[in-house]
Amino acid sequence: MEEKYSISEFIKETQQEDKGQGLFELETPRMLEINLEKEIWAKMGSMVSYRGNIKFEREGVLEHGLGKMFKKAFTGEGSSLMKARGNGKLYLADQGKKISILNLENDSIYVNGNDLLAFEPSLQWDIKLMRKIAGIMSGGLFNVKIEGSGMVAITSxxxxxxxxxxxxxxxxTDPNATVAWSGDLQPEFVTDVSLKTFIGRGSGESVQMKFEGEGFVVVQPFEEVYYSEKS
Incomplete structure (x- = not known):
């Protein structure tokens, strides 16, 4: 029994492993290992550890052009990015959320701005603000459209x-529980006054995202409140 709880047994069960999966590896379901050789974009504040020669830079104000800067200012600092450059192993996590890795091959996907953890610089990205909901929820709802070929890690x-x-x-879907959806879908927001007393939003209408067409949408069993509803 004593050996079962020894320090050496704990290290054996929890130590880092090289799984040979490439640039992105799931070291655990909630810890992303990046085998960095050049550079990567990651969510600000998501670094938990690294080894090697890695430097971190905050996303430059004009790095992506004025258009993205203005949209970012309008959405607030909801999804600030940092760039990690160098060679080594980088470990990322976000509040213990589960991590999923997607390898895009000339694909496109929308990701909730709060659920984007990391992606390769080879991918194109743009902030998409859903202004139609701004009159109902303070600040509206923003997502990041990612397209091209490369690895992206999302959280839930x-x-x-x-x-x-x-x-x-x-x-x-409930906007607070919506993580991502395929790039060819354009959701619209619908309201249902009759539901407002049943889901804890007694002051205001119930807002849902409606997806029509061909594609997919990813949801989580959790309502993530990262914006404020107007009273």
């Missing part, structure tokens, strides 16, 4: 669930 509270969207069969 607990296990994510992917729902397929098919023509004639729309999918409705």
């Amino acid at each position: 509270h607990y296990e994510p669930l992917t729902l397929l969207v098919k023509n004639g069969m729309p999918v409705y």
